[in-house]
Amino acid sequence: MGHEIGASKIVLAYSGGLDTTVAIKWLSEKFGAEVYTVTVDVGQEDDFSRIEERAYKAGARQHFYIDARREFAERYIAKAIVMNGMYEGLYPLGTALARPLIVEKVVEVARRVGADAVAHGSTSKGNDQVRFDITAKALAPDLKIIAPARIWGMTRAEEVEYAKRHGLPVGEEHKKYSIDDNLWSRSIEGGPLDDPAAEPPEDAFKWTVPPDKAPAEPAYLTIEFERGLPVAVNGEKMELVSLISFLNHVGGANAVGRIDHIENRLVGFKSREVYEAPAAVILYHAHRDLEKLVLTPRELRFKHYVLDPQWADLVYQGLWVEPLRTALEKAAEEMEKWVTGEVKVKLYKGALWVVGRESPYGGYSHELADYSRGWYPTDEEARGFIEIWSLHSLTALRRRK
Numbered sequence: 001m002g003h004e005i006g007a008s009k010i011v012l013a014y015s016g017g018l019d020t021t022v023a024i025k026w027l028s029e030k031f032g033a034e035v036y037t038v039t040v041d042v043g044q045e046d047d048f049s050r051i052e053e054r055a056y057k058a059g060a061r062q063h064f065y066i067d068a069r070r071e072f073a074e075r076y077i078a079k080a081i082v083m084n085g086m087y088e089g090l091y092p093l094g095t096a097l098a099r100p101l102i103v104e105k106v107v108e109v110a111r112r113v114g115a116d117a118v119a120h121g122s123t124s125k126g127n128d129q130v131r132f133d134i135t136a137k138a139l140a141p142d143l144k145i146i147a148p149a150r151i152w153g154m155t156r157a158e159e160v161e162y163a164k165r166h167g168l169p170v171g172e173e174h175k176k177y178s179i180d181d182n183l184w185s186r187s188i189e190g191g192p193l194d195d196p197a198a199e200p201p202e203d204a205f206k207w208t209v210p211p212d213k214a215p216a217e218p219a220y221l222t223i224e225f226e227r228g229l230p231v232a233v234n235g236e237k238m239e240l241v242s243l244i245s246f247l248n249h250v251g252g253a254n255a256v257g258r259i260d261h262i263e264n265r266l267v268g269f270k271s272r273e274v275y276e277a278p279a280a281v282i283l284y285h286a287h288r289d290l291e292k293l294v295l296t297p298r299e300l301r302f303k304h305y306v307l308d309p310q311w312a313d314l315v316y317q318g319l320w321v322e323p324l325r326t327a328l329e330k331a332a333e334e335m336e337k338w339v340t341g342e343v344k345v346k347l348y349k350g351a352l353w354v355v356g357r358e359s360p361y362g363g364y365s366h367e368l369a370d371y372s373r374g375w376y377p378t379d380e381e382a383r384g385f386i387e388i389w390s391l392h393s394l395t396a397l398r399r400r401k
Contacts, residue, residue, distance in 0.1 A: 007033050007115075007144055007146065008031075008033050008034065009033060009034050009110075009113060009114060009115035009116055010031065010034070010035050010036070010115060010116075010117045010118070010119050011035075011036045011037075011106055011109050011110040011115045011118050012024065012035055012038070012060075012106075012118075012119040012120070012121075013038055013040075013102055013103070013106045013119070013121065013132070014037035014039050014055055014063070014121075015039070015051075015121060016050070016054050016055070017121070018156075018159055018160065018170050019121040019123075019148075019149055020120075020121040021054060021055075021058045021163065021168055021169065021170060022058075022148075022154075022163050022168060023035075023119060024037065024055065024059050024168075025162075025163075025166050025168055026148050026152060027119060027146065027148060031117075031146075033117070034061040035060055035061055035119075036061050036062050036063070036064065036109060036110075036113050036115065037055040037060040037062075037063045038063075038066065038105060038109050039051050039052070039055075039063070039065050039066070040066045040102045040106075041065065041066065041067045041068060041069055042068055042069060042072040042098045042182040042183060043069050043182045043183025043184070043241075045181055048065055051065075052065060053169075054169045057168070058168050064109050066105045066109075068101055068102075068105060069183060069241050070239070070240075070241055071101065072097075072098060072101055072182070072183060072184075073183060073239075073240040073241045073244060074240055075101070076097045076100070076101055077097060077183065077244065078229055078240060079329060080092065080093055080097055080280075080315075081229060081230065081283050081284075081287055082228040082229065082287075082329070082332055082333075082336055083307065083311040083312070083328070083329065084287060084288055084291075084303075084304070084308040085308070085311060085312050085315060086284060086308075086312060087263070087312045087313065088261070088263060088264065088312075090261045091259065091261070091263060091273065091316070092184060092185050092275070092277045092281070093184075093185075093312060093316060094180075094181075094182055094185025094187060094275070094277060094280070095127075095128070095180050095185070096127070096131060096315050096316050096318075097184060097315060098184075099131035099135065099320075100135045100320040100321075102132075103118075103131075103132055103135040103136050103139065106136075107136060107139045107140045107143070110140065110143060111140075116143065117144035117145070117146055118136055118140070118143050118144070118146070119145070119147065120132045120145075120147055121147075121148070122147055122149065122150070123147075123150065124150045125267060126265075127265055127266050127267060127316070127318065129150065130267070130317070130318035131318035132145075132147075132318075133145050133147075133318075134318045134320075134321060135318070135321060138321040176190075176191045176192075176203070177189065177190050177191050177204055183241065183244055183245070184244065184277065184279070184280055185275050185277035185280055186206065186207050186275060186276040186277070187274075187275055188200075188205075189271075192204075193272055193274050194272065195272075200260060204274060205258065205276060206276065207248060207252040207257065207276040208251070208256070208257050208258050208276050208278060209252065209253060209255050210255060210350075211255040211349040211350035212349075213255070214253070214254050214255040214348070214350065215253070218254075218346050218347060218348035219250060219254050219346070219347045219348070220344060220345070220347075220355075221233055221247070221282070221344070221345050221347070222234050222235070222342055222345075222356075223283070223344075223345065224341075225286075225287065225342070226340050227336050227339060227340060228287065228332075228336030228339040230243055230283055230286075230287075231243075233246060244279040245279075247278060247279035247282050247283065248278045250347070251278025251279060251281065251282050252278045254347040254348065254349070254350070255349055255350035256278050256347050256350060256351070256352050257276050257278030257280070257281045258274075258350070259273075259274065259275040259276070259277060260272075260273075260274050260275075261273060281352065282347075282352060285345065285352055285354055286343040286345055286354060287339070287343075288304070289343055289354040289357055290339055290341055290357055290359060291303065291304070291335075291339055293341065293357050293358075293359055293363065293364060294338050294340075294341070294361050294362055294363065295335060295339070296363065299335050303332060307328050307332050308332075310324070311325060311328045311329070311332075338359075339359075339361075340360065340361060341357065341359025341361070341362065342356075342357065342358055342359075343356070343357045344356035344357065
């Protein structure tokens with residue numbers, strides 16, 4: 001968007017950090033507009049009263065706090081669990097999942113106050129700008145979208161100077177890491193982590209202990225699923241928000257949930273990303289294992305190799321509004337009707353194993369699988385099966401020789 005955009009009322013997605021705090025003043029100066037701020041609670045560990053205070057000190061006309069934790073869990077994280085949502089096999093999509101919900105709430109406030117523009121603090125180098133802009137365009141094509149950090153051209157040091165010059169509460173502008181956390185994951189970037197060859201310093205982590213500090217005895221969890229979603233742990237029924245919080249605590253205490261990988265950003269370069277996501281990692285492995293017990297081989301391969309990775313790519317790439325996402329979920333929903341049962345996992349010093357599973361719809365038969373007294377095909381049946389099974393391959397091999 002260019003500098004010439006006009007707006008009289010702007011609703012800003014406000015985190016309370018340096019970028020969005022500076023944006024309040026900058027937007028009011030640049031456009032002569034009233035700036036309304038919105039902070040959406042998706043489970044981040046923030047002091048929301050301080051954020052509100054900071055917004056007003058920076059010049060916000062009105063601040064809105066919205067508790068969306070339950071909505072985030074039930075409308076977004078639930079889908080990620082069912083779809084085994086791991087971008088490139090490792091990133092549980094915490095930040096990517098939260099952005100469409102945050103934009104939805106910002107747009108709702110924009111309608112309420114009669115704004116003609118929405119704004120966010122994303123830079124031109126990150127993925128979040130794509131997620132915000134696309135979702136806003138889908139939900140409110142009539143509203144202008146302003147991204148101050150893409151326009152003002154200030155360095156971090158210049159932002160700090162701007163804030164000091166205008167008496168803005170800049171908070172912790174010299175933090176060692178850039179953190180984005182919510183109910184589903186904690187994302188850590190910047191500082192020492194920018195060197196992909198260096199092990200992450202221990203001070204980068206908050207949710208998880210190092211393996212050598214984990215308990216000497218393993219922890220066991222029995223997770224109950226109904227139609228693909230977790231509903232209980234160790235026999236205790238829980239709502240999804242509570243269940244995720246519990247697994248984050250237990251997993252983190254056992255050093256489970258640290259993720260360190262090179263991520264292909266949608267904006268065109270590779271980045272080193274470090275995450276903490278104990279609940280996401282535990283549920284990912286438990287849910288996939290239960291699917292292996294229940295789904296037929298063709299269902300399993302179609303879901304794990306086609307539906308799931310395609311869904312994760314769409315969410316990561318900011319395409320929550322893409323119709324294919326809904327179609328993929330509907331296809332998965334038909335299979336997930338049978339993904340009911342229990343999975344037992346063992347956590348020990350950073351490692352996780354699935355050590356047991358059962359389901360009323362499981363395809364495993366002890367009678368068939370038992371090598372001692374189980375069913376065996378006759379020699380004739382076995383030979384016939386092998387002959388037909390290998391016919392395509394052997395015919396091609398012979399012809400090509």
